[in-house]
C-alpha cells in the first residue's frame with residue numbers, strides 16, 4: 369500500500385502529512401459533550417485517551433465475555449461509546465452512559481458522582 373511505503377521513507381514527511389481523520393489516523397476523532405454542571409471533563413479526557421490508544425481500542429473490541437454489572441458496568445458503557453465513536457457522524461457525543469456507570473460503580477465510596485469534578489488519572493484505577 370502506498371502509505372506503508374511512505375512511512376518507510378527515511379526522510380518521510382510524516383509530521384506534515386499526519387492529520388486527524390486522515391489515513392494515518394486509525395481512530396476517528398469524535399468529541400464528548402460536557403454540558404454546564406456535568407463536570408465530565410475528567411472522564412471525557414480519560415475516555416478520549418483510551419480511544420486513541422490503538423492497542424487498547426483493539427483489545428477492548430476483541431473482548432466479549434465479562435461479568436456484567438448492569439447499570440454500573442463500565443465495560444459495557446465503554447464498548448458502547450467506542451462503537452459510537454466508530455460509527456457516529458456527529459462531531460460530539462454525550463458521555464452520559466459511562467458517566468452514570470462510573471457513578472453507580474463507585475456509589476459506595478462516593479467517588480465519581482454525577483455533577484462532581486474528579487481526577488482523570490483516578491479513572492484508570494481499578495475498583496477493588
Ligand SMILES: [Zn+2]
Pocket residue numbers: 434435436437438441442443444445
Ligand atoms: Zn456489562
